[in-house]
Amino acid sequence: MGSDYQLHIFFFPFMAHGHSIPIIDMARLFAARGTKSTIITTPLNAYFFSDTLDRDRQKGLDISLQVIQFPSAQVGLPEGCESVESITTIDMLVNFFEATTKLQQPFEQLLKKHQPDCIISDMFFHWTTELASKHGIARLVFHGMSYFPLSLFENIKRYAPYENIASDSDVFVVPGLPDQIEMTKAQLPDHIVARNAISDMMEVINETELKSFGIVVNTFYELEPAYAEYYKNEMGRRAWNIGPVSLYNINIVDKATRGQKSSIDEHCCLQWLDDKKPNSVLYVCYGSCSRFSSNQLLEIAMGLEASEIPFIWVIKTPRNNEKEQFLPTGFEQRMKGTGLLIRDWAPQVLILDHPAIGGFMTHCGWNSTLEGVSAGVTFITWPVFADQFNNEKFITQVLKIGISAGNEVWNSWVEPENVMVKREMIEKVVTQLMSHGEEADEMRNRAKELGEIAKRTVEEGGSSYTNLTDLIEKLREHKSIHTSQRSKEKAINK
Numbered sequence: 307m308g309s310d311y312q313l314h315i316f317f318f319p320f321m322a323h324g325h326s327i328p329i330i331d332m333a334r335l336f337a338a339r340g341t342k343s344t345i346i347t348t349p350l351n352a353y354f355f356s357d358t359l360d361r362d363r364q365k366g367l368d369i370s371l372q373v374i375q376f377p378s379a380q381v382g383l384p385e386g387c388e389s390v391e392s393i394t395t396i397d398m399l400v401n402f403f404e405a406t407t408k409l410q411q412p413f414e415q416l417l418k419k420h421q422p423d424c425i426i427s428d429m430f431f432h433w434t435t436e437l438a439s440k441h442g443i444a445r446l447v448f449h450g451m452s453y454f455p456l457s458l459f460e461n462i463k464r465y466a467p468y469e470n471i472a473s474d475s476d477v478f479v480v481p482g483l484p485d486q487i488e489m490t491k492a493q494l495p496d497h498i499v500a501r502n503a504i505s506d507m508m509e510v511i512n513e514t515e516l517k518s519f520g521i522v523v524n525t526f527y528e529l530e531p532a533y534a535e536y537y538k539n540e541m542g543r544r545a546w547n548i549g550p551v552s553l554y555n556i557n558i559v560d561k562a563t564r565g566q567k568s569s570i571d572e573h574c575c576l577q578w579l580d581d582k583k584p585n586s587v588l589y590v591c592y593g594s595c596s597r598f599s600s601n602q603l604l605e606i607a608m609g610l611e612a613s614e615i616p617f618i619w620v621i622k623t624p625r626n627n628e629k630e631q632f633l634p635t636g637f638e639q640r641m642k643g644t645g646l647l648i649r650d651w652a653p654q655v656l657i658l659d660h661p662a663i664g665g666f667m668t669h670c671g672w673n674s675t676l677e678g679v680s681a682g683v684t685f686i687t688w689p690v691f692a693d694q695f696n697n698e699k700f701i702t703q704v705l706k707i708g709i710s711a712g713n714e715v716w717n718s719w720v721e722p723e724n725v726m727v728k729r730e731m732i733e734k735v736v737t738q739l740m741s742h743g744e745e746a747d748e749m750r751n752r753a754k755e756l757g758e759i760a761k762r763t764v765e766e767g768g769s770s771y772t773n774l775t776d777l778i779e780k781l782r783e784h785k786s787i788h789t790s791q792r793s794k795e796k797a798i799n800k
């Protein structure tokens with residue numbers, strides 16, 4: 307197979323912004339390096355990024371979409387429920403996963419028709435490993451998470467350190483990791499500490515992952531070298547780190563249109579930031595699907611106001627409070643000039659990259675974590691569910707570029723009903739992070755340095771750039787071996 311052979315890769319993102327946004331960036335990145343990229347998704351999800359792909363095609367990239375129907379009605383979901391963000395109860399999640407298993411047949415039809423050389427699919431589409439093997443092509447797994455949270459989960463399962471403690475809030479050290487990582491049982495997902503349907507699914511994911519060609523990880527080596535090695539050597543995975551993929555978005559329009567269309571004009575947002583001093587603004591956002599209760603939002607509003615720190619706050623209105631009765635009376639009026647409220651969807655990467663942003667209060671989704679690291683900001687960590695407590699430990703205990711808001715309990719659903727952090731604590735951590743004390747300045751310096759390294763890593767010669775070159779080369783070799791095997795089989799069968 308010559309080095310001029312154009313690889314054709316199928317990208318199959320899971321239908322949730324936190325999983326699809328990085329895979330779309332990845333498909334575009336591969337296309338920019340000469341592959342033919344085809345993204346497989348459903349009609350409503352295609353809507354979120356079809357304009358971006360149009361712009362890429364105008365630039366000459368070989369990138370396209372194939373749309374398959376999402377069987378919402380077949381599994382009892384309302385019409386138009388095609389992404390995790392449109393799910394309103396935890397019970398609907400079970401139906402949602404059932405619907406995704408029904409995508410196998412249309413997906414295989416596309417495989418037969420287009421005969422790509424490789425599939426890069428989300429971990430939740432574990433059945434693509436078997437399909438890939440049936441069609442003699444490589445499957446690479448994308449988790450959305452990085453080496454640190456994956457290694458941490460693995461060792462918690464391996465050594466079950468939570469079994470020998472007296473209470474859920476007792477601190478234990480997770481054994482066998484390169485650093486001394488402290489956690490509590492209350493911070494662990496249900497499916498780790500007890501057996502349930504998710505644990506069963508994670509087991510299948512794990513098994514199919516070991517049989518796959520390897521794993522692509524949205525991270526960079528210099529951010530977590532010990533965990534990159536741990537994951538490969540101790541956990542026996544073949545993995546390529548090719549991120550931060552968000553850095554592939556260079557111009558304003560690309561940065562502002564990741565995921566949904568932003569609810570604010572990006573130029574107004576930039577103008578607002580232009581009036582602020584460097585590193586003076588706190589950006590507050592809890593990802594694509596977390597939705598806090600009215601009481602919690604009130605605490606955030608009061609805490610932010612009391613801190614007197616300029617902020618941008620992205621608010622997802624609680625489903626039972628569309629009239630927004632959670633903001634204190636006159637809040638927006640008083641905050642004019644100091645606080646910018648964005649309802650629903652913000653151009654996050656554009657905001658983080660602005661020099662006025664100094665801190666990020668985040669739920670610690672992996673994308674937000676890495677986007678914050680790439681922008682060189684410091685963090686207030688406020689994990690809620692999924693891998694977010696792991697990412698909090700990474701920020702506060704390994705990188706040491708953030709402080710915790712103090713939420714101590716893992717939630718099983720994206721819409722926690724309780725108040726997790728009170729206004730006094732919010733005021734305290736915001737003031738502490740944005741101040742100019744010795745500790746805050748040291749964190750700031752470390753964060754800025756990491757941001758510089760992140761940018762270099764995706765440039766030609768950088769570690770992620772080189773890793774991607776290596777991965778493309780390995781996929782070509784795989785294609786070549788498979789093609790010659792096929793020719794031999796055909797010759798024997800003649």
Ligand SMILES: O=c1ccn([C@@H]2O[C@H](COP(=O)(O)OP(=O)(O)O[C@H]3O[C@H](CO)[C@@H](O)[C@H](O)[C@H]3O)[C@@H](O)[C@H]2O)c(=O)[nH]1
Nearest residue numbers: 324327450451593594595651652654671672673674692693
């Ligand atoms: O107003 C918004 C809100 C989010 N985003 C983007 O949406 C993505 C959000 O991803 P992430 O920060 O990872 O949060 P979640 O959407 O909650 O991601 C899910 O998927 C991640 C990857 O597996 C996990 O780490 C998280 O725990 C899980 O909740 C990021 O790229 C953000 O830039 C915006 O652009 N504007």
